[in-house]
Amino acid sequence: xxxxxxxxxxxxxxxxxxxxxxxxxxxxxxxxxxxxxxxxxxxxxxxxxxxxxxxxxxxxxxxxxxxxxxxxxxxxxxxxxxxxxxxxxxxxxxxxxxxxxxxxxxxxxxxxxxx
Amino acid sequence: xxxxxxxxxxxxxxxxxxxxxxxxxxxxxxxxxxxxxxxxxxxxxxxxxxxxxxxxxxxxxxxxxxxxxxxxxxxxxxxxxxxxxxxxxxxxxxxxxxxxxxxxxxxxxxxxxxxxxxxxxxxxxxxxxxxxxxxxxxxxxxxxxxxxxxxxxxxxxxxxxxxxxxxxxxxxxxxxxxxxxxxxxxxxxxxxxxxxxxxxxxxxxxxxxxxxxxxxxxxxxxxxxxxxxxxxxxxxxxxxxxxxxxxxxxxxxxxxxxxxxxxxxxxxxxxxxxxxxxxxxxxxxxxxxxxxxxxxxxxxxxxxxxxxxxxxxxxxxxxxxxxxxxxxxxxxxxxxxxxxxxxxxxxxxxxxxxxxxxxxxxxxxxxxxxxxxxxxxxxxxxxxxxxxxxxxxxxxxxxxxxxxxxxxxxx
Numbered sequence: 201x202x203x204x205x206x207x208x209x210x211x212x213x214x215x216x217x218x219x220x221x222x223x224x225x226x227x228x229x230x231x232x233x234x235x236x237x238x239x240x241x242x243x244x245x246x247x248x249x250x251x252x253x254x255x256x257x258x259x260x261x262x263x264x265x266x267x268x269x270x271x272x273x274x275x276x277x278x279x280x281x282x283x284x285x286x287x288x289x290x291x292x293x294x295x296x297x298x299x300x301x302x303x304x305x306x307x308x309x310x311x312x313x314x315x
Numbered sequence: 316x317x318x319x320x321x322x323x324x325x326x327x328x329x330x331x332x333x334x335x336x337x338x339x340x341x342x343x344x345x346x347x348x349x350x351x352x353x354x355x356x357x358x359x360x361x362x363x364x365x366x367x368x369x370x371x372x373x374x375x376x377x378x379x380x381x382x383x384x385x386x387x388x389x390x391x392x393x394x395x396x397x398x399x400x401x402x403x404x405x406x407x408x409x410x411x412x413x414x415x416x417x418x419x420x421x422x423x424x425x426x427x428x429x430x431x432x433x434x435x436x437x438x439x440x441x442x443x444x445x446x447x448x449x450x451x452x453x454x455x456x457x458x459x460x461x462x463x464x465x466x467x468x469x470x471x472x473x474x475x476x477x478x479x480x481x482x483x484x485x486x487x488x489x490x491x492x493x494x495x496x497x498x499x500x501x502x503x504x505x506x507x508x509x510x511x512x513x514x515x516x517x518x519x520x521x522x523x524x525x526x527x528x529x530x531x532x533x534x535x536x537x538x539x540x541x542x543x544x545x546x547x548x549x550x551x552x553x554x555x556x557x558x559x560x561x562x563x564x565x566x567x568x569x570x571x572x573x574x575x576x577x578x579x580x581x582x583x584x585x586x587x588x589x590x591x592x593x594x595x596x597x598x599x600x601x602x603x604x605x606x607x608x609x610x611x612x613x614x615x616x617x618x619x620x621x622x623x624x625x626x627x628x629x630x631x632x633x634x635x636x637x638x639x640x641x642x643x644x645x646x647x648x649x650x651x652x653x654x655x656x657x658x659x660x661x662x663x664x665x666x667x668x669x670x671x672x673x674x675x676x677x678x679x680x681x682x683x684x685x686x687x688x689x690x691x692x693x694x695x696x697x698x699x700x701x702x703x704x705x706x707x708x709x710x711x712x713x714x715x716x717x718x719x720x721x722x723x724x725x726x
Contacts, residue, residue: 213357213360214354214357217451217452217453218357218451219326219449219450219451219453219454220325220326220328220329220353220356220449220451221323221325221326221449221450221451221454221523222451223325223356223357223359223360224320224323224324224325224326224356224360226360227320227325227359227360227363227364228320230360230363230364231363231364231365231367234364234365246365248361248362248364277361
């Protein structure tokens with residue numbers, strides 16, 4: 201078994217101006233997905249991220265508050281799950297609730313450092 | 316631990332929290348409050364992914380309250396004012412406002428604000444759907460078949476008026492209650508009609524709008540001072556109509572008219588509720604269009620089959636309704652009933668007296684009625700030409716399909 205990170209990009213609820221009803225519906229889907237993965241015992245960790253961004257870049261360590269990032273590029277959260285291979289994670293990621301809001305899941309294998 | 320969140324909790328709770336917080340912080344902060352409540356739900360959608368709190372409502376209340384205070388504090392810091400956010404009020408008081416009866420009280424105040432006479436009727440409905448019922452601008456636009464931009468403008472204007480006129484978060488004075496209640500009932504009635512009669516909508520939107528109107532009506536009936544024969548009659552009317560909603564749209568989203576509805580699908584508990592409200596309405600002396608409309612709706616529900624309908628009684632009630640408040644649409648309905656009674660002469664007389672321009676978007680129904688009239692007279696060609704006129708008058712998909720089907724049968 202390997203560890204994979206599923207990174208959720210885009211579909212910023214705040215920017216999309218979803219209604220309370222729609223938000224509740226989304227919440228229900230996320231909850232169901234989380235529960236399904238928990239039952240399979242594959243979740244190692246996961247978090248949702250606040251939309252505010254600070255960026256440090258360049259040799260001068262320039263700090264920018266980055267509203268420059270468009271909602272569709274914003275990372276909203278991640279899960280680390282255990283799976284046989286990337287293809288298996290692709291299957292898991294099919295339940296991600298926000299494809300219809302132009303959300304994307306990026307799947308990356310976590311690198312293991314040899315002892 | 317597994318928790319299920321009640322259906323529509325977010326939407327219903329939106330209105331509650333906005334009302335409570337507005338009562339505490341004042342109408343002048345309504346924009347800030349709405350933002351804070353919205354933020355709260357966004358937060359909940361992230362946090363509740365893994366674990367739904369034991370008491371979701373308490374969680375929402377707490378977070379919304381804190382968020383509002385935070386935002387107001389930062390606004391004040393920016394303005395560099397030394398005023399306390401809440402002069403004379405303690406945090407203890409705000410918690411008391413979250414008690415059930417206070418919540419209902421706050422929401423009722425909001426209904427009266429929404430129906431304030433300085434707002435125009437379009438603004439009143441948009442404001443009520445947003446602030447009391449928790450619909451988004453997009454949802455209101457879909458519900459009212461209006462552009463999002465138009466709804467935004469209406470909401471902005473309504474809020475501007477509220478602030479400029481310094482409208483207070485209060486009930487109207489006792490002497491103004493009667494007039495204001497008429498407005499309130501009208502807004503409830505129109506909200507319901509938007510859901511029930513407009514056909515160009517998904518079933519879900521229909522249910523939501525109708526459900527909201529009934530909820531508001533129930534809220535008003537809770538308070539002795541707002542009760543009247545008219546309010547009970549309105550409630551009865553909404554219950555009667557609502558009991559048929561399920562049977563009005565077929566599984567493939569086709570419109571089903573009264574004649575072809577599956578009467579076993581009518582929801583009996585709502586009919587019962589409507590009946591008892593109608594009885595209560597009789598304890599008061601006032602009368603209203605709602606009385607007559609409820610009487611008509613009841614006659615339809617009372618018939619086992621379409622053929623069994625007591626058309627004479629229905630016709631009588633339409634006559635009464637038109638005497639009470641003359642309206643072209645009532646006349647049109649009356650003409651349809653006369654057709655059922657095979658009183659072709661009277662049908663023609665009534666149709667002739669109708670000014671179709673006043674029917675607005677419902678003009679197609681007028682031509683549809685003429686078509687039926689000529690069909691009964693055996694004048695097929697005229698019937699077809701009136702169906703064509705009806706088709707020209709409506710862009711509504713369901714309605715058009717319905718008319719087309721009728722037309723095909725005649726060819």
